[in-house]
Amino acid sequence: MLPEDDLTIIIEKMNREPNLVEQGCFLNLWSEHCSYRSSAPLLRTFTSTGDRVVIGPGDDAAIIGFGDGWALAIGMESHNHPSYVDPYNGSATGVGGIVRDIISMGARPIALMDPLYFGPLDTPKNLYLFEHIIEGISSYGNCIGVPVVGGETFFDETYSGNPLVNVVCVGLAREDMIVTACAQKAGNKVILIGSTTGRDGLGGASFASRDLSESSEAEDRPSIQIGDPFTEKLLIEATLESIGTGHVLSCRDLGAAGLAGASSEMAAKGDLGIHIVADNVTLRETGMTAFEILISESQERILLEVEPGNVDAILAVADKYDLHASVIGEFTERLNFTIDFKDEIVCDIPIKLLTEGAPTFERPSTTPPARDVGEKPPSPDDLKQAVLDVLSSYNVASREWIYRQYDHEVQTRTVAKPGGDAAVLRISGNMGLAMSCGCNPRHTYLDPYQGGRGTLIENAMNIAVKGGQGIALVDCLNFGNPEKPDIYWEFKQAILGLGDEARDLSIPVVGGNVSLYNESGEHGTAIVPTPSIGLIGMVKDMSTVPPSTFVNEHDTIILVGVTADEMGGSEYYSLLDKAKDGHVPMVPDNATSIIDSMIRTVEGGKVTSSHDVSLGGLAIALCEMCDDIGASIDLGDVGADLRSDDLLFSESHARAILTTADPKSVCELLGDVPHTVVGTVGGDSLQLRGRDIDITFSIMEIIEARASLTRLMME
Secondary structure, three states, rough: OOOOHHHHHHHHHHHHOHHHHHHHHHHHHHHHHOOOOOOHHHHHHHOOOOOOEEEEEOOOEEEEEEEEEEEEEEEEEOOHHHHHHOOOHHHHHHHHHHHHHHHHOOOOEEEEEEEEEEEEOHHHHHHHHHHHHHHHHHHHHHHHHHEEEEEEEEEEEHHOOOOOOEEEEEEEEEHHHOOOOOOOOOOEEEEEEEEEOOOOOOOHHHHHOOOOOOHHHHOOHHHHOOOOOHHHOOOOOHHHHHOOOOOOEEEOOOOHHHHHHHHHHHHOOOOEEEEEEHHHOOOOOOOHHHHHHHOOOOOEEEEEEEEEHHHHHHHHHHHHHHOOOEEEEEOOOOOOOEEOOOOOEEEEEEEHHHHHOOOOOOOOOOOOOOOOOOOOOOOOOOOHHHHHHHHHHHOOOOHHHHHHHOOOOOOOOEEEEEOOOOOOEEEOOOEEEEEEEEOOHHHHHHHHHHHHHHHHHHHHHHHOOOOEEEEEEEEEEOOOOOHHHHHHHHHHHHHHHHHHHHHHOOOOOEEEEEEOOOOEOOOOOEEOOOOEEEEEEEEEEEEHOOOOOOOOOOEEEEEOOOOOOOOOOOOHHHHOHHHHHHOOOOOOOOHHHHHHHHHHHHHOOOOOEEEEEEOOHHHHHHHHOOOOEEEEEEEOOOOOOOHHHHHHHHHOOOOOEEEEHHHHHHHHHHHHOOOOEEEEOOOOOEEEOOOOOEEEEEHHHHHHHHOHHHHHHHH
């Protein structure tokens, strides 16, 4: 049912009471998921323009100029609630939906990333969700031939009743082949191409705009879409071929709010109306009502705008790929959303009221009292075991069990593969694309503003150690119920922090998704605030991209950045049940200089390996670099005022480890950025020395600790 306040506004604007079909359209298009009612005023604080931004927020995907006539399409979406109710289909259709957003712009999808967030794997339910969400992503991505090249997997108790499935997709197109979702001309025909329309996914947009309950699995299953990757693959080829003919004037994926959402938004963007004959929609079930046809979120469907004289050519393309296609209506000069069904007008709404009329507002927010950082826990009795404990924690352990299920090499563009800091793909000549995603939710929980800033710094460092210069980002802002003032404060502060850091780094925020009401259970347990992002960067010369692990005996090891007593939200403190204590990592004033110097240094071609220092801290980063070869490390000149555990486990931002055979040249390139020579590559063990640190790890000890997640899933 429509909220009473909304119904009052609608009656006033329409001078009549909307019928049930019209109310269903408003319920979905005016939902938080579609209209960003609580978030639009905050999202407008982002800077979304830049020299490379061709199309910013508001379309199915953003378009970023890359050079040599190439453009990148990038989008990011969530499929959180569906993935709790039906983990396999929920996650699979999350992939399918974002892929269609990319192809609807005329771009071929070339890469996926999947930031995922789960409850601890010590319960059968969480383990079930984890396993089947990964299966859904891998099955769909592998079938359609789009590589999953990167991701993040994070575990926290608050996700137990509400896992998060976020997906980033990047596509590639020639700039002159880009299309948008903006309708061009009255009288042009609207073609629905792809799969048939059924009752799956009914009310998905409104479902995504409310909390989950304990009974959601049974009650909300009709709101879950069912994916068919084989039809999606055909739709990818048919859509791109249709656009290639030059006959497609605008295009939009059928996502949230189904046909009602896609068709009305296309028309409204072009300052046009639309008249649809719902009887012309090809159905897979009998007896469907007009409301069901309009709101269904059945997958693998796209709308195309075509001039009347070119309809047959596009229908022929659909027939070639054995896809359903039919002319379902046309754009009109009359600015209404009009639906005919069984010779009756069942819906006739002013189109701007439907697509732009939902009231937006900032909700009340409450600043919490100052946080007590608590007392520092005692130093560990066994420092080596503490390192192994962090290294084997599921948040830090190797993700190999996950990414081995993904075909990350299909399309043969992947240069830097999963398991490192960032993926790198070949785009044109020797130019490449670096990609990173994710955030640290615990940092954001303790300090939403600094957590928002740190989210971008962490991802920017991930691509910088590959020589990537950030050019655009998309976001997926996952939070609890915005009607609660404390949750809305977290939401607002994280957006402000992310936006401020994006401006500092001159990286535009070009699109994304807001996912609110991520709460579950009888007492409304909210997830920790999770402002996940996807960042893309340009690599000018892929021949200089270093690996993330040690490769050459006798190379010099250099630590870049400053390590401080910033243990708040760290993985180490979490294992001690002190996750809410300690100082949260602050973005250093010279973070932009550090990132710029990292890029310049890698481009110099003297770096033989590089790795960002982040989750788990310095000790973990060094362990992760020991794949086939060890190192001897002396930390005596690092963090002179720090305790040994602070030095090893602090998650201070803007740090990295570099190796080189030419330390003089690399230090010159780093310039005034803080950096310290800390050791030498070589041997069959990792030796950590300095002040009261004296521990040694064999390569096998490191490998076994990092394999904890794989062992769990293989049991």
